[in-house]
Amino acid sequence: MLRLSALYRFPVKSLGGELLQRAEVDDLGLAGDRRWMVVDSASGRFLTQRQLPGMARIGARWRDGETLELSAPERAPLRVTVPPADLALREVTVWRDSLEAPDAGDAAATWLSACLARDCRLVHVPASRARQVDTAYAQPGDKVGFADGFPLLLISQGSLDDLSARVGRPLEMLRFRPNLVIEGAAPYAEDGWGRLRIGTVEFERVKPCSRCAIPTLDPHSGERSGDGEPLRTLASYRRDADGVYFGQNLIQRGTGVLEVGMPVTLLD
Incomplete structure (x- = not known):
């Protein structure tokens, strides 16, 4: 069976x-799956383990439906709240798709940039802005x-x-x-x-x-x-x-x- x-x-x-x-x-898909993405701060292009293998060492889990918790070795965890769907929009690119996605703010960007030794931002995709x-x-x-x-x-x-x-x-x-x-x-x-x-x-x-x-x-x-x-x-x-x-x-x-x-x- x-x-x-x-x-x-x-x-x-x-x-x-x-x-x-x-x-x-x-x-x-699965609720909460791949609703956040790390992007290059200058270009807005998506970043993955293909370019930055150290991303594997950063944990991510939902605390509830509105709060994400990030964790990494030797760093204090960071909680990030889902941003409003239509504020702080940033142009981002995933492969050949471009869309505007809400930015999660400077605290998340500073935390991730320190972990990855690269200037980056964290963005969220609400259902209203999802890709075809x-x-x-x-x-x-x-x-x-x-x-x-x-x-x-x-x-x-x-x-x-x-x-x-x-x-x-x-x-x-x-x-x-x-x-x-x-x-x-x-x-x-x-x-x-x-x-x-x-x-x-x-x-x-x-x-x-x-x-x-x-x-x-x-x-x-x-x-x-x-x-x-x-x-x-x-x-x-x-x-x-x-x-x-x-x-x-x-x-x-x-x-x-x-x-x-x-x-x-x-x-x-």
Whole structure:
């Protein structure tokens, strides 16, 4: 039987994540997931572990629906309140998308700049300012916050176990930063799924997830693997002309609540 075995939420794009037992699904994916983003203070362009591996060492978690807590080694934690949706707007860029997003203020900018040794700002995306998902894979009106391209990422535990066996050592699921982990499926069975239901929420699988270099970083320290794993192994059997793939991007079709242990039903 297929079941939901883990739920991950990443409040700030490319910072540390939260392992949850229960999560709400809203119009942008998991409620609170990737609703914040660190940007270069001069250009407004998004920053990730691709450029700044030390971002992995910064923790981010929701204290409540309006308060984010940031933490880092040898620094006092900082709490940041969700800014008003239409004030202190800053032009920011995520890949090819540009939008105006509320700035979280100087205290957050100073704290993060000190951690990362780079001038940066923290911004928030309210639902009213979310981005349209690429209509080559989605419907008009499908929205995403600051995730790379899609609201949700699913990986099966069987796929990670198979990759770990091929690499020759256990790999942390956090390297791949999924939202939903499913157990009970054969390795890479998710490649062929269409629609699925967990609890009362339906999801549509829309595109395989192409992988950048982030999975080669230790998800806690940001240190890069010396042997290029697991991307080197993935590239030997999960590559096509457009990239190396692991996991599947989803779009939610409705809202509701997910809990670890829920059965997963394949609809097509």
